[in-house]
Amino acid sequence: MSHILEVDGLFKSYGATEILKDINVSIDKGEFLVLVGPSGCGKSTLLNCIAGLEPITGGAIRIAGQDMTEVSPKDRNIAMVFQSYALYPTMSVAKNITFGMQVRGVDKATQSAKLADVARQLQIEPLLNRRPGQLSGGQRQRVAMGRALVRDPALFLFDEPLSNLDAKLRVEMRTEIKRLHQDLGASMVYVTHDQIEAMTLATKIVVMKGGIIQQIGTPHEIYTRPANTFVADFMGSPAMNLIPARATPNGQGSVIEIAREGAEPLRLDEPRHAGLSGEILLGLRPEDMHEATARAGEALQGGAVRVDVVEPAGADTYVVARLGGKEVTSRLSADTQARAGAALEFGFDLSKASYFAPETGERLA
Incomplete structure (x- = not known):
């Protein structure tokens, strides 16, 4: 045709x-x-x-x-x-x-x-x-x-x-x-x-x-x-979070390490990509950063992160925190108990993650 x-x-x-x-x-x-x-x-x-x-x-x-x-x-x-x-x-x-x-x-x-x-x-x-x-x-x-x-x-x-x-x-x-x-x-x-x-x-x-x-x-x-x-x-509102991280191959896949303020770095297992290594940007849409408690039973990984700002927006609530030295936004449900200044357990859905090269911005995986 x-x-x-x-x-x-x-x-x-x-x-x-x-x-x-x-x-x-x-x-x-x-x-x-x-x-x-x-x-x-x-x-x-x-x-x-x-x-x-x-x-x-x-x-x-x-x-x-x-x-x-x-x-x-x-x-x-x-x-x-x-x-x-x-x-x-x-x-x-x-x-x-x-x-x-x-x-x-x-x-x-x-x-x-x-x-x-x-x-x-x-x-x-x-x-x-x-x-x-x-x-x-x-x-x-x-x-x-x-x-x-x-x-x-x-x-x-x-x-x-x-x-x-x-x-x-x-x-x-x-x-x-x-x-x-x-x-x-x-x-x-x-x-x-x-x-x-x-x-x-x-x-x-x-x-x-x-x-x-x-x-x-x-x-x-x-x-x-x-x-x-x-x-x-x-493309996307709010935009995709681009979080500075470090990747280390571990045989089957990679371990993604993200700096956290006032705590040990977060370590996440990425079984899908064995080729990731060195400094990377982890791309996660706000809806793929969940409140860990709200998504029980899913294969989510994560940890506690201190909340900076909570923005109610009707059906959604946007929660802003810092990871890898950068502001990140998550899209949570309206009934979240997140409070500014308090820690919140986040779970990251890495099956939806994108990875980019920090220097060129090109997609790695």
Whole structure:
């Protein structure tokens, strides 16, 4: 099966400044690709290159098997949704949605049918006669999506479409976009700096930093097996704990030693990895650091650690302590008895652990 989108060895420079460096990524029909990373990592530039709004310096972009190098944006069979919505203020909602079809010479009956269809899908039927100025942010976002949907393109491109909305509306619109993707089976490329948005929407995530792809994978792969400490730290809220430790091979596996304030170091048996040796970073998600008493019967190892801060957060309580000379956060249940200043018995689920090289940040195991 040919890919709906292929980005092949893509480079993009402004003068001597390289913005994108050897980008290789592809998606199949119906996939939802999310480009995520901090501000300035090149994700919006990559989206603009796919859309044809930015010329590329090297490499190739193919949409539905066709090389797009010389093809103008309007002929790429794409639809774009921006964070600014880019609606015509003097036109009604209905006109905003059908205007593109009108320009392309689509007959009136087809325009009406498509308008009715997307208005129903997006639940904006009562708004069709209003102007954009009379709409809320979420309603404008729906209209912008409606305008993209009536094009029935090969590829939808979203550039941070929810970043202007308040937190509650963002969650609602995220669900809306996810539902749209499921209903349409459409192919989507979506840019965001919000890792929660990336995790909830994507079938495939590209994590970028400094114009370079750090990792490509499913949300589950990116979360459970980050390729390096940048991905481990960026994806997940709270971030993965990266705890300085020392590993010593012991025949069958390794012993992981972690410094503890005012006590002997913690010693943990790691039977899965015999190759770990010397200074390492132990990566553990907050939910994989348990209260030892709460997880009786599981093969958890650990010890007592002094608690610094307790942060209740509804269903969870975050407990901050120090291990290996660094702050670590664990996600415990709301009814934890943890108290600041007191010792708490922690159990670590090493079956979920990641290990990284401190100098390079690359994944070791």
